[in-house]
Amino acid sequence: MGESIVIVGAGQAGAQVAQSLRQAGHEGPITLVGDEAQAPYQRPPLSKKYLAGEIDAEGLALRPDAFYEQNRITCRLGVRVEAIERETRQLRLSDGEILTYDRLVLATGTRPRRLPVPGADLEGIVSLRGIADVDTIRAHLQHPSRIAIVGGGYIGLEFAAVARKLGHEVTVIEAQERVMQRVVSPAVSSWFEALHTGEGVTLRLGTAIAGFYGTGRVEGVRLADESTIDCDMVLTAVGAQPNDELASAAGLETDDGILVDAAGRTSDDAIFAAGDCTRFFSALYNRSIRLESVQNAIDQAKIVAQALTGGEPDYDPVPWFWSDQYKVKLQIAGLSPGHDEARTFGDPATGSFFVAYLEKGRLIAVDSINHPRSHMMARRAVGKPFAEGLLPEG
Numbered sequence: 280m281g282e283s284i285v286i287v288g289a290g291q292a293g294a295q296v297a298q299s300l301r302q303a304g305h306e307g308p309i310t311l312v313g314d315e316a317q318a319p320y321q322r323p324p325l326s327k328k329y330l331a332g333e334i335d336a337e338g339l340a341l342r343p344d345a346f347y348e349q350n351r352i353t354c355r356l357g358v359r360v361e362a363i364e365r366e367t368r369q370l371r372l373s374d375g376e377i378l379t380y381d382r383l384v385l386a387t388g389t390r391p392r393r394l395p396v397p398g399a400d401l402e403g404i405v406s407l408r409g410i411a412d413v414d415t416i417r418a419h420l421q422h423p424s425r426i427a428i429v430g431g432g433y434i435g436l437e438f439a440a441v442a443r444k445l446g447h448e449v450t451v452i453e454a455q456e457r458v459m460q461r462v463v464s465p466a467v468s469s470w471f472e473a474l475h476t477g478e479g480v481t482l483r484l485g486t487a488i489a490g491f492y493g494t495g496r497v498e499g500v501r502l503a504d505e506s507t508i509d510c511d512m513v514l515t516a517v518g519a520q521p522n523d524e525l526a527s528a529a530g531l532e533t534d535d536g537i538l539v540d541a542a543g544r545t546s547d548d549a550i551f552a553a554g555d556c557t558r559f560f561s562a563l564y565n566r567s568i569r570l571e572s573v574q575n576a577i578d579q580a581k582i583v584a585q586a587l588t589g590g591e592p593d594y595d596p597v598p599w600f601w602s603d604q605y606k607v608k609l610q611i612a613g614l615s616p617g618h619d620e621a622r623t624f625g626d627p628a629t630g631s632f633f634v635a636y637l638e639k640g641r642l643i644a645v646d647s648i649n650h651p652r653s654h655m656m657a658r659r660a661v662g663k664p665f666a667e668g669l670l671p672e673g
Contacts, residue, residue, distance in 0.1 A: 281307025288386030289313025292554030292576040299584030301350045309352045316357040326437040363529035385552040389519035398491030404513045419512045430516035431458035433602045440604040450481040464621040521556040536569040541593045543583035553579040597661045612657035613644030625673035
């Protein structure tokens with residue numbers, strides 16, 4: 280009958296592992312375990328089209344329900360795995376059930392980081408990770424409101440764009456000196472800052488949070504400089520942390536993520552991992568990395584399926600990401616931290632340009648703003664010595 284494979288995590292990576300296993304000819308039982316009630320769905324549209332009401336929950340689904348039945352993939356949804364018993368190769372579920380596996384895949388994803396400040400548990404302070412989160416937020420957005428967003432990264436700015444389009448007052452509070460500071464150049468940050476302020480968003484940059492205040496429900500944000508911002512709702516978008524506690528409790532090696540090799544194999548040969556929860560060595564960047572992206576979730580899941588069906592894959596990707604804000608598409612190929620030179624191509628005033636990041640003359644990343652051609656070329660060029668013709672002229 281073939282080995283029994285259990286996949287913990289019913290997100291993009293977990294669903295892709297299951298699909299790829301069947302495509303690769305695996306005939307044994309496959310069980311997909313997820314702690315949400317919904318079948319696997321796309322997360323990127325949550326802060327964009329789903330939040331704006333442009334698509335419904337059905338439109339988020341990765342596959343129709345019939346797909347799992349037709350491919351003999353058993354979905355155990357709405358339950359958590361509470362423990363991994365490696366010696367007996369068993370999983371303890373939150374409903375008391377015991378699952379036995381021959382091979383196990385962890386695709387447990389991430390969760391929003393919490394702000395350890397007073398008042399963080401007040402009603403009206405929300406994060407954005409799953410369908411239930413967005414449904415709660417959409418209820419808040421039914422009436423005109425003042426919204427404070429803590430965090431000027433992708434999620435915070437995407438949410439700001441949707442909230443402004445819906446007519447709400449929006450203030451973005453960012454502890455760093457510029458938006459998206461960890462991932463883009465000053466030129467790209469300043470362009471997006473101008474975009475958002477032009478749409479009516481108030482930006483408070485280089486500003487730390489001291490806490491929140493309100494009676495039962497949030498009424499405002501208290502800043503480190505003792506000033507306050509009155510609001511009716513707060514979105515916290517200060518990054519994500521990997522769900523690696525289950526792996527760590529089972530004795531697997533972790534370090535801000537589940538440590539895996541180029542085949543997605545953990546420190547236990549019977550257990551693999553894929554997606555946002557993993558950390559692996561990148562030969563391309565000569566360092567350990569953890570990626571939070573759809574690209575990584577899908578591609579690493581395919582690698583794991585190859586390894587589980589007898590292949591010897593070697594995963595060393597060029598990462599890529601995207602963000603939609605208003606009518607602007609930001610596409611990123613590669614990782615820019617560590618660059619020693621940034622070159623801007625095209626005229627930012629036109630709304631279509633790109634920035635190339637170099638390290639010792641080697642192209643390591645490209646940010647493309649409404650410039651899809653440079654993004655597609657960059658995905659093939661990252662890692663190569665920078666030379667004329669490697670990217671479009673602008």
